[in-house]
């Protein structure tokens with residue numbers, strides 16, 4: 145039995161944002177069906193139809209209605225917390241009295257300790273790209289947590305610098321893997337109208353981790369002896385252990401289950417996530433549509449990329465190579481470039497070298513560390529809230545464009561002021577404060593745009609079969625560029641702080657052009673329909689095959705029925 149719904153002829157044809165699919169009917173109209181808790185907009189131009197669906201409202205109301213998916217996403221985002229926490233805590237640990245006295249490290253070792261984590265993260269993210277598809281998203285999360293905990297334990301109980309460094313390398317593998325797995329899982333459990341909000345939680349957790357990590361280290365810095373740094377390092381075990389065990393309680397990704405041919409289990413998981421009793425879910429039109437879309441994509445994969453089971457290594461290599469196939473290269477580039485621009489915006493230059501930078505702006509003293517490192521993360525943290533609430537309403541593109549425009553202007557303003565007054569700040573206190581304001585304005589604009597959106601886009605642009613590896617590659621881009629920024633910022637600042645801001649300002653301007661002319665809008669499109677957003681000629685053949693598959697599965701017939709039905713109940 146199908147649940148009650150009413151149908152209304154609607155002028156909101158453009159709400160049906162998915163592509164036009166062939167239809168045998170010659171009538172031309174748009175219809176919006178209101179289900180008990182959800183809507184489906186179908187639009188026909190006589191020959192083709194297009195549709196879009198949602199399980200509920202967007203923004204805060206949507207988050208309230210989809211409580212279970214929200215709770216699962218919040219829990220999964222503990223992966224991001226581990227990432228941010230390390231970043232926040234290490235800034236304080238490395239300058240703690242006991243730490244420095246025990247291991248008087250030089251700049252080279254300091255650099256090594258940062259680099260070793262980032263390289264670990266890079267390999268962790270790429271490795272997770274293989275694991276997530278082979279095993280499952282949840283088991284991979286649990287495994288990554290175990291690796292992370294081993295690394296953290298090594299750091300916490302370290303008795304030599306080698307142990308700390310090894311701990312950071314191993315911990316990095318876990319952090320990198322989680323930074324890819326958590327958002328991937330979140331994307332796959334989200335209803336289309338809330339996917340942006342739920343994915344933005346990754347950024348929320350990262351920045352929350354930064355804030356908590358920073359202040360924990362700050363508060364324990366005067367605890368006598370090695371406890372001053374062992375306590376904050378040890379505390380990171382908590383989210384690792386919690387997520388590691390909790391991963392098994394999370395519902396499985398219905399998308400991966402369908403890909404593995406486990407349709408019934410996928411239905412059970414989807415019903416749970418969409419808050420439907422199983423009996424109702426079997427006939428619920430929205431669940432049927434979502435499930436059919438997943439099945440269509442799985443069948444498509446078998447048709448277009450047959451694999452030879454006897455040659456697993458070759459399959460693996462082919463799967464990675466497919467990311468650079470001309471059919472998918474535009475998506476792969478979106479994933480890589482969004483992370484490239486996120487990092488080249490200069491956010492981590494401000495976080496890592498903030499105090500140094502502020503000294504260049506004429507501010508001195510102990511409070512600088514607090515004001516800058518702590519302050520920047522708090523601004524980032526506050527800025528993520530509007531992104532969580534409005535990313536699905538406003539879309540990804542406007543956020544990226546608006547954000548990068550403001551980021552460009554604030555960097556260029558700081559560059560100009562430093563260039564003009566940098567040698568004599570004491571005579572121009574107002575200019576110095578405006579420059580500080582520029583840094584904070586940049587952070588707020590970044591925090592609402594490239595901060596969260598960079599974790600959203602890569603997890604939604606790829607088709608199911610390539611999502612794991614695509615997301616892994618874009619996360620690897622995050623870590624590689626992060627590493628490069630860490631490397632070039634100190635010498636760049638040394639040569640000229642004005643040029644440093646100029647370089648990051650130019651990168652932000654390029655990001656604006658990229659967001660304006662290249663990035664497609666993916667808000668409110670179901671994951672399976674994203675194919676059609678990237679309508680390159682190279683994709684045409686696949687689109688035709690997919691339509692045939694959808695027809696065979698009965699998706700077209702279903703849409704046709706909705707369009708033809710005149711009843712309003």
Ligand SMILES: O[C@H]1[C@H](O)[C@@H](O)[C@H](O)[C@@H](O)[C@H]1O
Nearest residue numbers: 347350491492495595622626
């Ligand atoms: O999204 C995050 C966040 O903005 C962090 O503060 C930054 O350090 C990371 O590199 C970035 O990926």
